[in-house]
Amino acid sequence: MATRQTASLARLMRAPAIILLLIWMAVPLAMTLYYSFLNYNLLNPAGTSWAGWFNYQYFYTDPAFFASIWNTLVLVLGVLFITVVGGIAIAILIDKPIFGQGIVRILVISPFFVMPPVAALIWKNMIMHPSYGVFADIAKFFGAAPVDWFAQYPLFSIILIVAWQWLPFATLILLTSLQSLDGEQMEAAEMDGAPAYSRFLYLVLPHMARAITVVILIQTIFLLGIYAEILVTTNGGPGTASTNLTFLIYRAARLNFDIGGAAAGGIIAVILTNIVAVFLMRAVGKNLD
């Protein structure tokens, strides 16, 4: 336990790191906040003037705004659903001792090493492409018309790609959790007459609750900011069918050169993210203590 001297010394020693982090966080936030109240367009930087709430009003009345929030939600929840359910299933599968276990585990984890734009391009050009993608070949083999994934199901395609990328992460965390399950508990349940699905429901799932929480929290943070996969595949389209909030902000800033509008969007995104975070912590955070 710390004495008074060591406590004040500790405060002094950790001050630089905390101050640096604070600056790192506070300065960009303050600048974004400041820009969001300006008429600031890169095409006409000389005409910068005070805008008041106009940027917020403009962003809010943009029909793409609510569509993008909806898309963000669908994207995050869709990927979470696939990765958590799929992750549990794969973790249970590769937890059993099998021949070539090491190689199988490395293969399962490997998608995580592929950079997001590369992964998205591979999916776009080699898997989902309507004329020479693998899915098209499969469809043709069965005599069906190939699906033009990014035109017909743009958001679903992106969910699929992102889920593929995050599945290894979920699997890895859930697998370690599964391996820490006490074998005697499972045997006790077996003797108690619990069939496999009951053992899963009453033992495995509660045991993994904490790991599932970790997966949901960490993934949500990253999934709210999905951007590269959309940029290289659908570019947010068709229309705004696959535009999420991040991509909408990107469009404002880099396609319309509207720094003020983008900044306002950024602030709105920060607020929404915090609302989501509060709900998340309320809903699943109790599993963490």
Place this chain on the structure above:
Amino acid sequence: MGRITLEGVAKRFGDVEVIPPLNLDIEDGEFVVFVGPSGCGKSTLLRLIAGLEDVSDGRILIDGKDATDESPAKRGLAMVFQSYALYPHMSVRKNIAFPMKMAGMDQAEQDRRIEAAAKALNLTNYLDRKPGQLSGGQRQRVAIGRAIVREPSAFLFDEPLSNLDAALRVGMRLEISELHNRLKTTMIYVTHDQVEAMTMADKIVVLHAGRIEQVGSPLELYLRPKNAFVAAFIGSPKMNLFTGAAAAEYGATTIGVRPEHIAISPTAGKWQGRVGVSEHLGSDSFFYVEDTGLAETITVRSDGEVNMHHGDTVWLTPTEDKIHKFDANGDRIQ
């Protein structure tokens, strides 16, 4: 009913035979203890009976019915594990209710059995706690409660007391014995502690390297050990074993004398030696006598008032009719 019969049961892990074929009869209502040094296969044998391991050979009969290929749940046995294996996220009540819930028993009957078990095991005030909030002894009782409510035909205990401290262990030992007296259900109890075996068992099965060395009541094993292994394993402190001239004198390869069957005297006796360590417990005194030329040390137990100390020269005399004789194979010579 809980009559368990093993017929030529064997277990192999790959090429390693951990349990060579063995036969064993466990009568209904018996308290049977499997005892042996660690790695002797006693836990494996218990797991074979439970159905948590598949037998490589032979048959397991429960109440005369072949249960060899039955699933653990169908055998009607309940097991208490060394780590207790409680379900950590369920309250004590739900832990105890779990096997009944799995069996689809109606709620009123479940509640009745839980209340009865909790009362018998002193758990009534803890029913709504989680296992993590209980002490080791209480967790052990919850594990026993979970076994009792199923009303199994036999209880299997896998070293249930080894995670408890010494005082608690003695208490739980008594509780389990009382439980057996009350329920009169077959119990199979695995331990490496021969004191637990001697105090609790109706019948002790001594195992060594997967083989059954001897089956018998505690006193039978103590008075007439079949071989040198059982002789050395049963009894505390251990029996003194001598080979060479001292044994040849009795026409045996090895002779064994228990510490309590050697008289110690400061003046005269059969073997001369020097007291090494002496332990005075009040009720008993233990002397570890060295330099006898027979064995490294000879352990002697005498009553508490014998007053001899480190370095004293002493004479030892074994009680002639309490000497155990063993032949070259280690088997008892009658």
